[in-house]
Amino acid sequence: MSIDAWDEIRTAYHVARLGTVSGAAEVLGVHHATVIRHIDALEKRLGTKLFQRHARGYTATEAGQDLMQVAQATDDQFTQLASRLKGRGDSVTGELVVTSIESLSPLLSPVLAEFQMANPGVTVRFVTGDRVFRLEYGEAHVAIRAGTAPNEPDNVVQRYATVQIALYASRKYLGDRVLPIPEDELPNEKFMGYENMDSRAPFYRWMEDKVPRHNIVMRGSDGRSLKHAIRAGIGLGFMQTWEASQYEDLVQVVEPKPEWAAPLWLVTHVDLHRTAKVQAILAHLKAAADSWTLV
Amino acid sequence: MSIDAWDEIRTAYHVARLGTVSGAAEVLGVHHATVIRHIDALEKRLGTKLFQRHARGYTATEAGQDLMQVAQATDDQFTQLASRLKGRGDSVTGELVVTSIESLSPLLSPVLAEFQMANPGVTVRFVTGDRVFRLEYGEAHVAIRAGTAPNEPDNVVQRYATVQIALYASRKYLGDRVLPIPEDELPNEKFMGYENMDSRAPFYRWMEDKVPRHNIVMRGSDGRSLKHAIRAGIGLGFMQTWEASQYEDLVQVVEPKPEWAAPLWLVTHVDLHRTAKVQAILAHLKAAADSWTLV
DNA sequence: ACAATTCTGTTCATGAGTGCACATCACAAA
C-alpha cells in the first residue's frame, strides 16, 4: 500500500525542517492554516503523531524525524531530476532514433555518422525496415519519408530534398548498344523491380504500365540486391542518380524524369519537435542536403 | 530550486508506469481529466516533454523514463516509511525518555531497568536535572513530577503514588537519646536542608518555620550528599520513608506527617499519550507502584 | 466493412481545499 499524498509529506518535511508551521507556510507559499491541515491529515492517514505541538512551534517526534530524513532524500532526488531534465532539454545527449525506408540508408548513413561525430554525447540509432515506424509511439525521433506528403496528425512535416530517379544498366548488359535507346523500344528490354507489387512509386507505375510482364525478369525485396542484379547485367533497373553515379560500370539509359522524382519529407512528432536534440539533427540533415547535387 | 509539486510527479509516475492516462486515473482514484492536467502542468513546469501523446495512450520520453525511475524509488521509500511508522505506533521500540526530579531517581531507576528488560527493543533514557524538562518540546515522553498538580495545557496528568516524608537521623548522631524527641524540643537539634531556599516543598517550609537559622548546619544541592551527611551523623534531615528504610543505621525521629507527603504525578504530552510505547511505560509504572509500601 | 471499445481532450458546474480574519497562547522585553 503506497502513500497517495506526496504533497502532504512535502509539507511535513518543511515543518520538520524549520520547526514552525508559519515558517514552513512561508517557504511553501501557502497559508499556515493549510500547513496545519496537511499535518493533521497526514498524521491521521499514517496513524502516528509526527509532531508535538506547542506555542513555540512544532518539534518532530521520532516518526517525524524519520519522515524528514526520507523526505530530505526525496527532495534531493527531485531537485537533481529537475536540473537533469532541464539540461537534457537544452543539450543534445542521449539516444537519437532516426528511421527511414531502407533504400535511403546509403544516403543517410554517412550524414548520421557525421552528426554523431559532431555531437559525441549522442547515440544515434538508425532504424530501417519495411514496416513504418510510428513516431507517435516513441519509436523514433525523426523519420525521413518518401513519396506523397504524410499527413498524420500530431506530426510536423517539413519538405526535404528530392531524389532523382533514372533507369540504369551495366555496361555488361548494354554491350556495344548505342545510347540513348529510343523510348518506344524500351519495353523490349529486360527489367527489374521490387518484390511488393503494391509499391505506389511513380516510376514503378510507369514500368508496370509500359513494360510487359514477361520482360520483368527479376524482383527483389531490397534495394541492395536489385543494385547487384543491375551491375551483374541482368537488365535495366531504377536507381537513384546519386547512388548510381558512384559506380563506374553503370550507365544511365534514360534520364531522370520529373514525374519519377521522389520527394523526401522530414517528419517529427510535435512533442519532440522543439527539443534541442531534434532541432540539431534537423539542421544537420538540411545542411547536408544543401551540399548534395541530386539534380 | 526544488520542485513543489510532488503529487504531480506521482501522477506522472503512474502514467509512465501504466502507459495510459485512463489507467493511471483509475489507480489514482481521480478523473482522467485531472491526470491530463497534472501532466501538462508538470511538463510546463519542467520545460520538457515527458510523454508523447497518441490515441493508444502516453509513452514516456527519455525524460519521462528518467522521472519514472526516480519516482519509483520515491514510492518505494514512502511505502517503507509508512509501514515503518505504522509498526512504530503499535510496538514499543526506539527511544523512551523519562524525566523526573533527581530525588526520585533511586525509586524509579530499578523500575525503568525492569521495563527495559521486559521490552528489549526499547532504549530507556532517564534524565534528571534541576531544570524542568518540557514535554511539549519533545524533551521527554513521560515526566514524573512531584508536588502540586501540574496543569500545563496539552499535557495529560495522572495521579500517581504518594511519597511519605519523615525526619531521620543516624544512630551515631542520636547516641543513647530516648525517642521520640518531644516536638517542642526539635528546634534545638541540628538540621540539614537543600541548597536552594525557594523549595516550596511543605516539609521544608515547616523546617524554615520552626528551626532557627543557626541550627541548619548544612545545605546540599542534591539528595545523595544530604543522605550521606545524615548517615555521617551531622544532624536531622528529611528523607523519603522507603529510601530511609533501606539503611539500618537511620532512625526515624519524627513520623511522617500527612502535610509533608508529596504526591507524584505522571505527565505525558497529549500527542504522545496514546502511543503504545507511552501506554506501556505508564502501565509498568503503575504496576510497580502497586507493589510499593509507601504508607 | 462496420460496430464496439478504448483511449485522449475539452467544456462547464460543483465541491473540497485554500486564504483570510480573528482568537488564543507563550515568551521576552520594557
Place this chain on the structure above:
DNA sequence: TTTGTGATGTGCACTCATGAACAGAATTGT
C-alpha cells in the same frame, strides 16, 4: 506588570482544482 511579538488554532467566504459529460479518433472484434 504590561506590552509586544510571533506562534498555533478555528470559523467563514471564496477560488481553484476536480469531476461529469461529451466529442473525436484510433484500434479491435465481428
